[in-house]
Amino acid sequence: MISSLDYATLQQLWWIICSIVGALFLFLTFVQGGQTLLWQVAKTDLEKSLVINSLGRKWEMPFTTLVLFGGALFAAFPKFYATSFGGAYWVWMLILFSFIIQAVSYEYRKKPNNLFGSTVYELFLFINGSIGVLLIGAAVGTFYTGSNFTLDLYNRVTWDYSLLGINLRGLEAAFSLFNLSLGIFLVFNARVLGALYLLNSIDLSSTPNLESRLRKNAWNSFLIALPFLLYVLISILFMKGFSIDNAGAVSLASSKYLSNLLAMPYLLVLLLVGIILVLYGVFSSSFKGTNNGIWFSGIGTVFVGLVVLCLPAFNNTAFYPSKLDLQSSLTIHNASSSMYTLTTMTYVAIGIPFVLAYVIYVWKLMDSKKLTVQEVTDEESY
């Protein structure tokens, strides 16, 4: 069956696979969001231990998913990988640094003789959850707002955006209100998810203050996230988009993303269902005292993430547009791997549901009992 898929279908399929991985990453940023909540919701050492140990059992999930997101893009859309990582150099480098410092922090924070004390490692976690997620949002924002590059005949990227004579290499992404808003929305959405996850994962019976702070922070973070989300969504409806004609030429088209939504109504449905699920999760956790909001808001985030990643790529749209030279813009057709490689990788992808299945199985097994005070004080813990 896979061997009979045509090239264009494979390219679309792989964009969807990459988007699913990216959207799952956004759900898993509950770890990053939780990291930024640490100092606000946990006032005692015990509360901190509960939060860190709850997040610490999951920190490798968003990390690994991000690595897979990079690997899948490399394999399926190598021209995007080369253009964006090499071109928008500093955005990606700073994101990577924020994940490097995260990777040691859980393990080293409480270990004796860790040289810097636990506060420094907590700061590392905060930086990862704030700057890291913000820049990922800004980078995704450039799928809509475009970047400043040209490709030569051999597809070598030249990046050209200077401020005071310095080539900013991607940092200029943060100068766009749209990109910044998407980044800030993701930071606060991650905090919402973080609070909801912690409510679900910790046995809060002996720490009522932690519980009330989590419920309050879920709602407050949501209130901050909301205007940024609305700004992003309204902008998307009205902004010009990068349209591809039949000959493959790229041009600016007004309300391109609105017409994409109307042309692909299932994305519109996914977006609305996603937003409703996020809302329901926050509401029920903040005001009804439920602890399973993470599943609603989490799945809602996956839906919204899918729409954000698919909207600028399908319906003859350039997903990584160049503002400097429209014809250098990347589309899922001109940036992809060869048909042979995509076909081979599609066979490989048959294994993904199996991987998901054991991840979910182990997750359920490990989370069947809530994390207790006794567990973080008596047993192996971070």
Added chain:
Amino acid sequence: MVDIDLSMVNWARAQFALTAMYHWIFVPLTLGLSFLCAFFESIYVRTGNKEWKSITRFWMTLFGINFAIGVATGIILEFQFGTNWSNYSWIVGDIFGAPLAIEGIFAFFLEATFFAVMFFGWNRVSKKFHLFSTWMVAIGSNLSAVWILVANGWMQNPVGMAFNPETARFEMQSFLDVVFNPVAVSKFVHTSSSGFLFASLFVLSISCWYLIKGRHIQMAKKSIVVASVFGLLSSSYVVFTGDESAYVVAQKQPMKLAAIEGLYKGQTRAPIVAAGILNPKKQTGDDQDPFLVKVEIPYLLSLLANRSLNSFVPGIDDLVYGNEQQNIEGVASKISKGKTAINNLAQFKQARKENNTQKADISLKKFKENQEYMGYGYLNKPEDAVPPVAIPYYAFHIMVALGSLFPVLFAVFLFYVLKGSITQKKWLLPIGLVSGFLGLLAQESGWAVAEVGRQPWAINGLLPVHMSTTNLSAINVQITFFMFLGLFTILLAAEISIMLKQISIGPEEGH
């Protein structure tokens, strides 16, 4: 083509070496220690003896400390291909990206999922499922080595692909050829078994420290038994796979073999240099003796390289300047053919842009005559095809010397620990203590042999390193170089400090 900034190339090269060599401190330990933890825990589950549980948890604590920094130093390597080597990523991404993606899907998730069970599942899952999880972490780590070495093996010996002039990149033709590339296979078996060896030395080293201090004696002895058995098996295997690796290198990368042996003039019945000091003034093509002093073993290089005593092993001079008698083409002629191919490709691209089909067809036909030499067209002079000789030469000899020593060391330890007299062998314990450091030295040397020996190529014979980089000014790479140097050094210091403290706390109170 865009002008190449050589200073950027060298900084990017330095950055890759820096990050890869830091990463390589921790990875081999993860490969082996994960299996050792699985062995210790298997014994615990079989015997039900709590002492083995305590041993398992002690080594797991050290494993976890090491694992965290291994993950931290690893993420940059995958993305560095894009940030610093974007031309490389485009030209070979069609082949090179697949193993990295597969590594993410199948290996990293296995590790990440079961790591949490291994550390926090003791009272949450059954004893058997916990043991299963520990094994899964070990298998996941080594599965990740499979895929990254498939990618690396392909750089050393590019197979299963063809150049597509339309896209100006290499495209995959056979996934199975890429996966079962003989270089990839020999690399995986050699690298993973050397990781087992290094981890066994690590366990031996710390156990010896306890025996010297007279603490945790039972635990140390038990650990030595398991580590010596695992170490003896894996070090014997390392020697065997090392021989296989050298054979594959001789067949696929004769220049690398010549460099690691310091062999300039090719010979039949070539001897191997057992030990020697290189003449630092020696330049490719001059008449100076490459060695100040050397001790040779006759015939051995011919035997090693071609499995035949009478065979000819080409030296650097033969490979650079050609050797008609042995039917070896010199680099000068390859460079000239390569430049022709590059020009024809440029004409082809231009014709395509102008929609001139006739001109495009002619240029394409001409290009195909010389396309296999295209990579050489980017070299300026024949001598550029020679890697820096001293680093791979010394690294190779250090690696081989240490690699031959380790099986003996494990055998001696195993003998005395089974005899029950290990604590009385005061002369032996300090040797065991330093052996961990020697293992690390052997590991880093192996990396240098493989990667410095591959120079000047990113993809052997096809794409030189200086054509692989991003069009980026050097200052950016300099800044990130020092950011990595600073950050990784700080993290390494923290790691060592934490590790030493945990070792000094010891097994009972270690968790």
